[in-house]
Amino acid sequence: MTELRPETRAVHLPQPKVDGSRPITVPLYQTSGFVFDDPTVFAESMGRPDGAFVYGRYSNPTVRSLEEAIADLEGGVAAVATGSGMGAINIVLLGLLSPGDHLIAQKALYGGTAAMINELVHRFGMSVTYVPEDDPDALRAAVRPETKLVYLETIANPVAQVADLPAMCAAAREAGIVSVVDNTFATPMLARPFEHGADIVVHSTTKYLSGHTDVVGGIAVFADDALYRKIWSFAIELGASCDPFAAWLTLRGLQTLALRMERHCSNARLLATRLAEHPAVSAVHWPGLPSHPSHDVAVKLLPDFGGVFSFDLAGGRAAGERFMSSVRLALLAPSLGGVETLILHPASTSHRSLGADELARHGITEGTVRIAVGIEHPEDLWADISQALA
Numbered sequence: 001m002t003e004l005r006p007e008t009r010a011v012h013l014p015q016p017k018v019d020g021s022r023p024i025t026v027p028l029y030q031t032s033g034f035v036f037d038d039p040t041v042f043a044e045s046m047g048r049p050d051g052a053f054v055y056g057r058y059s060n061p062t063v064r065s066l067e068e069a070i071a072d073l074e075g076g077v078a079a080v081a082t083g084s085g086m087g088a089i090n091i092v093l094l095g096l097l098s099p100g101d102h103l104i105a106q107k108a109l110y111g112g113t114a115a116m117i118n119e120l121v122h123r124f125g126m127s128v129t130y131v132p133e134d135d136p137d138a139l140r141a142a143v144r145p146e147t148k149l150v151y152l153e154t155i156a157n158p159v160a161q162v163a164d165l166p167a168m169c170a171a172a173r174e175a176g177i178v179s180v181v182d183n184t185f186a187t188p189m190l191a192r193p194f195e196h197g198a199d200i201v202v203h204s205t206t207k208y209l210s211g212h213t214d215v216v217g218g219i220a221v222f223a224d225d226a227l228y229r230k231i232w233s234f235a236i237e238l239g240a241s242c243d244p245f246a247a248w249l250t251l252r253g254l255q256t257l258a259l260r261m262e263r264h265c266s267n268a269r270l271l272a273t274r275l276a277e278h279p280a281v282s283a284v285h286w287p288g289l290p291s292h293p294s295h296d297v298a299v300k301l302l303p304d305f306g307g308v309f310s311f312d313l314a315g316g317r318a319a320g321e322r323f324m325s326s327v328r329l330a331l332l333a334p335s336l337g338g339v340e341t342l343i344l345h346p347a348s349t350s351h352r353s354l355g356a357d358e359l360a361r362h363g364i365t366e367g368t369v370r371i372a373v374g375i376e377h378p379e380d381l382w383a384d385i386s387q388a389l390a
Contacts, residue, residue, distance in 0.1 A: 014026075027062065030244055032056045049232040070209070082218040104177070108133065109157070134161075154181055160287050184208070185306050205250045274382060285310040308337075317345075323388050329341065330384055337372065341371065341373055
């Protein structure tokens with residue numbers, strides 16, 4: 001169905017093969033293992049990702065449908081679904097990096113990713129160089145003989161810097177380095193990094209892909225079959241497998257992804273525009289605003305600018321605490337991408353493991369508030385935010 005647009009392909013999902021007919025929706029295969037009549041087929045299937053289904057840690061028909069659906073939407077050849085977004089990130093980082101290797105990463109990253117990179121540096125003697133997400137010359141200058149991987153985020157968490165994927169992935173490819181892009185904030189509806197030269201795309205399926213705040217999951221998608229098979233072999237031994245029920249819920253949510261992303265983005269536009277004019281707010285970090293440093297890149301790369309952004313309160317941390325304790329409709333909670341609006345204070349929650357210098361590198365202040373905009377009526381959201389700011 002590659003001739004169909006992503007909005008249509010997200011509705012018509014890959015189905016397990018059934019003789020004579022097929023189900024309308026993907027069935028839930030809630031089983032830990034599969035029975036064989038032929039011991040040779042059993043043995044051969046243990047060592048390959050495209051053999052018969054063997055064991056839940058390896059894969060499952062429901063999980064495979066999710067992997068095929070996301071690989072199709074992203075334009076990859078195959079995918080490995082995991083038990084969390086960090087599971088997807090870690091099968092890639094741990095599966096490709098060894099002690100002594102060098103990693104290049106953009107300066108602003110999700111807090112869990114930044115913490116894991118710090119762990120790799122401290123425990124395994126790896127090294128990392130941070131570069132701006134839109135500076136391919138800085139990437140080229142950072143390359144060493146031991147550099148193995150470049151890590152980017154399409155839209156960064158939490159201040160929404162937009163990576164110049166065509167330029168950065170091209171620079172990585174010139175140097176023979178694998179490029180990994182976290183596409184969670186954009187989803188395939190706003191960006192498909194493989195079209196810009198990426199080698200691996202990761203998602204937290206907990207977020208927009210499932211979309212209803214009832215799933216924890218992740219997925220890594222690959223442009224190259226050999227790279228996919230290498231990571232699959234590592235992932236099944238690491239035990240980062242996706243649960244079939246979580247996969248089933250994610251598939252159900254995926255069918256409304258296009259509609260939800262339209263509403264997330266339009267609501268974010270209204271809120272970001274009004275917050276930028278509010279006297280209690282010193283800065284708004286949404287790439288759809290001309291004032292955002294990534295605006296020019298975002299306009300070239302994205303059809304819309306996402307439903308998550310941050311804003312800085314002029315009163316610092318005290319103002320942030322007052323604001324978050326005063327909202328009534330928005331919920332003070334972790335995660336994002338569900339139908340409800342969620343807020344948090346990055347410096348004390350999602351990026352709590354980072355020191356002052358690292359927070360500054362990410363563009364986070366003590367007064368930064370992240371808002372993951374839901375699909376509620378935008379005027380109801382604005383009324384809530386306005387009264388909390390007051």
